[in-house]
Structure formats: structure tokens, C-alpha cells
Amino acid sequence: MTRLQAILLENGRIIDPVNRVDKKASLLIEKGKIKAIFTRRQKTSPLPKNLLSIDLQGKWIVPGLIDMHVHLREPGEEHKETIETGTRAAAAGGFTAVACMPNTNPVNDCQSVTRLILEKAENASARVYPVGAISKGLQGESLAEFGEMKKAGAVAVTDDGKPVADSQLMRRALEYSSNHNIMVISHSEDFSLSRNGAMNEGVVSTRMGLRGIPNLAEEVMVYRDLALAEYTGCPIHLAHISTQESIRLIRFAKQKGNPVTAETAPHYFSLTEEAVKDYDTNAKMNPPLRTQKDLEAVIKAISDGTIDVIATDHAPHSVLEKDIEFDQAANGIIGLETSVPLTLALFRKGYIDEARLVELLSANPAKILGVKGGSLSIGSDADIAVIDPEYRFVLHEKDIISKSKNSPFIGAQLQGRALLTICAGRITHNALSA
Amino acid sequence: MSSEYLFAHKHILGLDHLSVPDIEHILNTAESFKEISGRSIKKVPVLRGKTVVTVFFEPSTRTRLSFDIAAKRMSADTFSISASTSSTTKGETLADTAKNIEAMMPDIIIMRHPSSGASNYLANRISTSVINAGDGTHEHPSQGLLDLMTVKEHKGKIKGLKVAIIGDISHSRVAHSDIIGFSKMGANVFVSGPATLIPKKIAHLGATVCRTIEEAVKNADVIMPLRIQKERQNDPLIPSFREYASFFGINRQILQIAKPDAIVMHPGPINRGVELTPDVADSFQSVILGQVTNGVAIRMALMYLVIGGA
Numbered sequence: 034m035t036r037l038q039a040i041l042l043e044n045g046r047i048i049d050p051v052n053r054v055d056k057k058a059s060l061l062i063e064k065g066k067i068k069a070i071f072t073r074r075q076k077t078s079p080l081p082k083n084l085l086s087i088d089l090q091g092k093w094i095v096p097g098l099i100d101m102h103v104h105l106r107e108p109g110e111e112h113k114e115t116i117e118t119g120t121r122a123a124a125a126g127g128f129t130a131v132a133c134m135p136n137t138n139p140v141n142d143c144q145s146v147t148r149l150i151l152e153k154a155e156n157a158s159a160r161v162y163p164v165g166a167i168s169k170g171l172q173g174e175s176l177a178e179f180g181e182m183k184k185a186g187a188v189a190v191t192d193d194g195k196p197v198a199d200s201q202l203m204r205r206a207l208e209y210s211s212n213h214n215i216m217v218i219s220h221s222e223d224f225s226l227s228r229n230g231a232m233n234e235g236v237v238s239t240r241m242g243l244r245g246i247p248n249l250a251e252e253v254m255v256y257r258d259l260a261l262a263e264y265t266g267c268p269i270h271l272a273h274i275s276t277q278e279s280i281r282l283i284r285f286a287k288q289k290g291n292p293v294t295a296e297t298a299p300h301y302f303s304l305t306e307e308a309v310k311d312y313d314t315n316a317k318m319n320p321p322l323r324t325q326k327d328l329e330a331v332i333k334a335i336s337d338g339t340i341d342v343i344a345t346d347h348a349p350h351s352v353l354e355k356d357i358e359f360d361q362a363a364n365g366i367i368g369l370e371t372s373v374p375l376t377l378a379l380f381r382k383g384y385i386d387e388a389r390l391v392e393l394l395s396a397n398p399a400k401i402l403g404v405k406g407g408s409l410s411i412g413s414d415a416d417i418a419v420i421d422p423e424y425r426f427v428l429h430e431k432d433i434i435s436k437s438k439n440s441p442f443i444g445a446q447l448q449g450r451a452l453l454t455i456c457a458g459r460i461t462h463n464a465l466s467a
Numbered sequence: 468m469s470s471e472y473l474f475a476h477k478h479i480l481g482l483d484h485l486s487v488p489d490i491e492h493i494l495n496t497a498e499s500f501k502e503i504s505g506r507s508i509k510k511v512p513v514l515r516g517k518t519v520v521t522v523f524f525e526p527s528t529r530t531r532l533s534f535d536i537a538a539k540r541m542s543a544d545t546f547s548i549s550a551s552t553s554s555t556t557k558g559e560t561l562a563d564t565a566k567n568i569e570a571m572m573p574d575i576i577i578m579r580h581p582s583s584g585a586s587n588y589l590a591n592r593i594s595t596s597v598i599n600a601g602d603g604t605h606e607h608p609s610q611g612l613l614d615l616m617t618v619k620e621h622k623g624k625i626k627g628l629k630v631a632i633i634g635d636i637s638h639s640r641v642a643h644s645d646i647i648g649f650s651k652m653g654a655n656v657f658v659s660g661p662a663t664l665i666p667k668k669i670a671h672l673g674a675t676v677c678r679t680i681e682e683a684v685k686n687a688d689v690i691m692p693l694r695i696q697k698e699r700q701n702d703p704l705i706p707s708f709r710e711y712a713s714f715f716g717i718n719r720q721i722l723q724i725a726k727p728d729a730i731v732m733h734p735g736p737i738n739r740g741v742e743l744t745p746d747v748a749d750s751f752q753s754v755i756l757g758q759v760t761n762g763v764a765i766r767m768a769l770m771y772l773v774i775g776g777a
């Protein structure tokens with residue numbers, strides 16, 4: 034974690050769709066800012082002293098990745114993750130910023146909790162953007178103080194982990210968000226259809242004797258949320274979209290011009306319900322892993338722009354919550370350290386190009402949350418990820434930095450990683466020497 | 468059985484994992500063990516010096532007793548542990564229970580547990596043989612096998628028979644094992660019951676879904692009403708036991724549309740007057756007590772086979 038006067042990233046490939054740049058060049062960081070980008074022939078003004086110069090040999094230089102859906106577990110569940118360990122995992126995955134969900138203990142439903150999170154994040158390895166609750170205590174009954182939380186540093190509101198079941202409350206949340214210009218993020222789930230479900234409802238759940246969660250549980254609520262956004266005219270962002278029909282509904286809402294954005298997580302385009310076989314609790318999350326048809330629809334939505342963002346829904350759980358009976362085990366998997374290789378798989382298969390990858394992982398989340406980053410504009414904060422798209426490795430549990438190890442990708446052969454992560458000019462992750 | 472056949476299962480977790488030759492071999496082994504139960508001295512020394520532990524996380528008298536008798540008839544030492552899984556009582560985890568039992572070095576663990584997959588969990592973590600005595604709504608393999616044995620005994624075959632399973636398919640591990648087992652062995656399995664209790668994808672396990680009980684029972688060789696659990700009364704799944712009995716209960720009239728020599732089975736215990744009228748339960752067509760006898764033979768065979776009996 035060295036703070037240097039200046040860093041020169043030499044001979045990289047700059048991919049910055051916001052500025053419509055894709056070229057071989059070098060990038061100079063000075064005093065925490067992006068000072069210059071120049072090609073071999075455009076020799077810039079004299080280089081500063083105390084310069085750390087790194088030859089990237091053609092590796093990608095992209096805006097620091099931003100994960101807009103992360104559970105950092107602090108305060109309250111520090112045995113699973115802390116702001117410190119979670120942001121170190123983020124940096125290792127190429128992320129320079131994460132938005133953390135409010136379902137902590139206490140719930141982030143007021144300015145004092147928002148401030149506490151930001152204080153703890155002062156020396157973290159990535160920027161931390163707290164997301165406040167929609168309802169007080171996530172109880173789904175009355176609105177939390179959006180204005181004060183925003184003033185304290187919250188970038189969005191959500192009851193994530195739970196749906197806002199009461200449609201009138203969700204309508205009021207959307208309306209009230211317009212006063213404070215704060216994004217409402219919906220965890221779209223009709224709980225009456227999903228209650229006690231342990232996995233996707235279908236052939237596999239029937240065979241395994243597990244209570245199912247039908248696609249419908251998501252789609253019914255996605256429809257409601259889209260209808261509310263249309264009716265109120267207020268923007269909404271839909272979290273962790275997993276089904277074909279949800280995507281059709283979102284596509285239609287966007288065609289109508291409604292202010293809607295959506296995210297999915299890498300596991301929804303990498304795995305199907307088959308991964309649950311033999312009752313692997315590391316394949317248990319909510320929404321659950323779906324079928325091949327849904328997976329293909331998610332990939333298509335990523336490539337055609339229906340889905341705007343890939344966010345991990347990083348949900349650390351310890352063995353206490355995971356090494357138990359499947360129906361009793363907690364929902365969720367970690368994702369910060371596997372997002373880059375899993376997303377690169379879509380690139381290698383030709384579903385997305387390099388620029389689209391950067392939009393999904395950086396530019397779009399920055400735009401939706403209204404936060405810094407997402408581009409490599411001269412003069413902006415130096416939030417940068419260097420990606421090696423070729424590097425092959427097997428994910429070993431011992432190499433996971435997150436405090437929890439609940440990943441279904443342990444043992445998997447992966448390709449691509451963050452080689453170097455720089456947040457505000459500070460190196461937060463460096464795999465170059467390794 | 469061909470001479471190259473080898474029973475290669477260390478655990479019995481469900482009928483889903485057993486092949487047709489495996490099932491045939493288990494049924495044949497059980498038939499030869501059944502004779503022992505008819506002797507005046509009902510004991511053979513095949514499991515002498517072996518330890519069998521039964522761990523039941525759910526109350527059960529019948530299945531537990533059946534396994535216990537089976538183990539004793541083969542001269543095993545048996546121990547039983549009753550455990551609680553109430554999530555409110557902070558008890559030891561299943562992983563700890565498993566390690567503790569294993570430290571006692573038993574040869575076979577027989578477990579019943581309210582969570583689907585609990586036996587798989589145990590089998591993946593310990594070196595002892597595990598026999599699943601019912602896990603959640605997943606499987607109850609020894610019951611499925613004893614049902615196959617009973618049908619084979621009465622009908623001389625399984626292939627080509629029409630088997631009607633009636634009632635709460637969703638919550639019945641017996642139904643799951645039976646559907647898988649009977650369809651694997653070539654029978655035609657039909658299920659019927661309130662649609663709220665029939666899983667949407669049950670056809671993938673090999674069952675044909677019938678809207679009415681009459682369709683399912685018509686010309687059936689085997690009729691198996693399932694126990695309707697008392698809790699279902701308070702669920703939104705069925706309006707009342709009375710309505711259930713009048714539309715899905717097995718009575719004399721329904722029995723008349725089955726084959727004249729159809730047999731009636733039940734995994735027990737019976738709610739008389741709900742899923743089955745008393746006259747049917749006690750009729751000559753009922754083989755319910757025969758199932759209980761065969762249960763001991765099947766469980767003897769399973770214990771014998773998992774520890775390496777030929």
C-alpha cells in the first residue's frame with residue numbers, strides 16, 4: 034500500500050468507453066490524479082522524479098471497477114467480513130469502489146450508521162459507498178430518512194435481502210427519492226411465492242426434495258416495480274436479475290422509455306441449478322441459480338444492453354451458516370474475487386467486447402449511483418484496474434482474501450484477473466511481483 | 468444374478484442412486500433373509516461384532532424399531548441416539564453429531580432427519596456407512612425397497628404393473644422413493660391428489676399425473692394412499708380432511724374400478740377415515756402388515772450389503 038508521488042503505467046492498452054478510447058498508450062498518475070495519457074510518439078512533458086514505472090506489456094488499463102451490490106457485514110457480523118477484509122477482497126478483484134447493502138446490525142437506516150460505516154472505511158482498500166435502507170429497520174412499514182442518509186454519504190436506498198412487500202410503501206419510496214435525488218434499488222421478490230424455498234423450483238428441486246422458489250417469485254415483483262417506476266416517473270434499479278421473463282419485462286419497460294436500470298450477478302450467467310447437486314450450500318443464494326434457458330437469457334440481456342451492470346451480490350457467510358443442512362444454510366456467495374474472470378468468459382465467448390465489459394463493471398454503476406469513477410478522464414481521481422485477460426489459475430480456498438470462503442468456484446479453472454488495482458493513486462492490490 | 472455382479476454401494480442414500488441390478492440384488496437378498504424371521508430362533512451371526520447406531524432427529528417408532536429388529540436378528544450391537552434439531556434450541560450441529568458418532572467407531576449409521584440431503588451431508592463427511600432412514604422430503608429408500616418387495620411377492624413381477632399413488636406427493640419422501648423405484652423397475656406409476664400437493668415437475672421422476680383419483684386407480688394393480696399429515700389442515704393446501712376424504716380417500720367404490728386382484732398398500736401410520744376407510748384397510752386386499760414384515764427383511768439386506776456382504 035505505497036503512496037508514491039507518481040506512477041507511470043507504460044505500454045498498456047487503455048480501454049475507456051466513456052471517453053471513446055481504446056488504444057495502446059501509457060498512463061501517468063501524479064498526486065492521486067490521472068495526469069496524462071500518451072502514446073510512444075507523443076512523448077509528454079518531463080516526467081516527475083520519484084516515479085514508479087511499470088511496464089504492462091499490453092495488459093488492459095481500465096477505470097477502477099465498481100461493485101454496486103456488496104454485503105460488507107460490518108457492523109454486526111464481523112465474523113463473516115469486515116470493511117477492512119471486504120475492501121481488500123475488492124481490491125484483489127480489481128474493484129476500487131463498492132456499494133454496501135444496509136442489512137447490517139444495526140441496519141443502516143439512519144445517518145449515524147451511515148457515518149459509522151464511512152468512518153470505518155477511511156483507511157479501507159477501496160471506496161465504500163453506503164446504501165441506506167428504504168424502510169426503518171428493514172421492517173417494510175415506514176420510510177427511513179433518505180435525506181439525512183444521503184447528506185451523510187449514502188448513495189442509494191434499498192431493503193435488499195428482503196423485498197418491500199407493501200406496494201404503497203414502494204410507491205412512496207420512489208416518490209420521496211425524487212426530493213433527494215437518490216437511487217432506489219429493488220430486491221424484487223414476492224415473498225409469499227418464495228417463502229422457505231431453498232433452490233430454484235424445477236426438476237432438480239423435485240428430485241432433491243427441496244422446497245422450490247419459482248421464477249415467478251421474481252417476475253411478479255419485477256413487474257410491480259416496473260409499473261411503479263412508470264407510474265411515478267421515478268428511476269428504479271433492479272438488483273440481481275435471474276430469469277428470462279424478468280428480462281423480457283425490463284426490455285419492454287426500457288423500450289417504453291421508463292427510467293429503469295438492472296443488474297445481474299456473475300453466478301447467474303456462469304452456473305445453473307445443476308450446481309446444487311449433492312446439496313452444495315455454496316450454490317445456495319437468493320434469487321437461486323436458475324436453468325440453462327434463464328442463463329442464456331441473462332447473457333443475451335448483458336450483450337444487448339437490457340442489463341446495465343454486473344454486480345456480485347458478494348454475500349460472505351462463515352462455516353457456521355454454510356456447513357450445515359442445505360435447507361437451514363444461509364443464502365449467498367462471495368463474488369468480489371471472481372467477477373473479473375467470470376465476466377471475461379463472456380468476452381472470450383464473444384458475447385461482449387472490451388468496452389462493454391468496462392461499461393458493465395465500471396462506467397454504468399458509476400453513472401447509476403452518481404459517484405466518481407467509471408472513466409479515465411485526465412484530471413480525475415486515479416481509480417484504475419490493470420487486467421490480465423489471459424492469466425489462467427485454479428481458485429484455491431487458501432488464496433481467497435475475503436474472510437469467508439463460500440464460493441462455488443473453488444476448484445474451478447478460471448482465466449483472467451486484476452494484476453494491479455490503484456485507488457486514488459494508491460496501489461491497493463499488486464499481483465505483478467507475485 | 469450374473470456372477471460378475473458386485474454390490475458397490477457403501478451408503479444407501481436413495482433409490483435415485485441405485486441401478487436396476489442393484490435393486491434386484493437387494494430384493495433377492497432380502498427374500499433370503501426373510502426366512503430367518505420365520506424361524507423359532509430368529510438370529511444369524513452375520514453382523515456379530517458389528518455396531519449399528521440409529522440416529523433419529525425426528526420421532527418415529529416404526530422405522531426405528533424395524534431397523535433395530537433387523538440389526539438384532541443379524542447379531543449386531545445396536546445403539547440409538549435421539550436428537551433434536553429445533554432451530555431455537557442451540558444444539559450441536561449435524562457436523563458435530565457426525566464427528567461424535569464416528570468417534571464411537573460404529574460400522575453403520577442409520578439416520579432420519581427433517582432436512583432433505585442430511586444423509587448425503589453425513590456420508591460426505593464420515594467414513595462409516597450411512598443408511599438413510601428418511602431425509603426431509605427427499606427419499607426413504609428402505610421404504611421404497613420394501614414396497615417393491617411386497618409388490619413383487621404378491622404379483623410375481625413389477626414390470627408392466629399399474630401403480631397408483633394417491634395423496635400428498637409433495638411432502639412425501641416415500642412417494643419420491645416409490646415413484647423412482649417403481650418406474651425404474653418398469654412399472655407405470657400414476658399419481659393423483661389435490662393439485663396443491665403434486666409437484667409441478669413430478670413427471671420428470673417418472674410419474675403420470677391424473678386430475679382425478681378415478682383415472683389413477685382405474686385398472687390399477689397397486690393402490691397406495693399416502694398419509695395425509697395433520698398439519699396440512701392448517702395449510703392453505705387442502706380445505707378440510709372431510710373434503711379430502713370424499714374426493715381423494717380410498718374406499719370400497721373406488722377400489723371397484725381397480726383390477727379385481729389389486730392390492731392396497733400404505734406406508735403407515737394410517738389416518739383411518741381420511742386417506743383410507745377402515746373396511747379397505749382391513750380387507751383381504753390390504754397388504755399393509757406384509758409391508759411391515761418385509762421392512763425387516765429389506766433392512767437386514769441393506770445392512771448386510773453396505774458392510775460388504777456379497
Ligand SMILES: [Zn+2]
Binds near residue numbers: 193194195272
Ligand atoms: Zn437482494
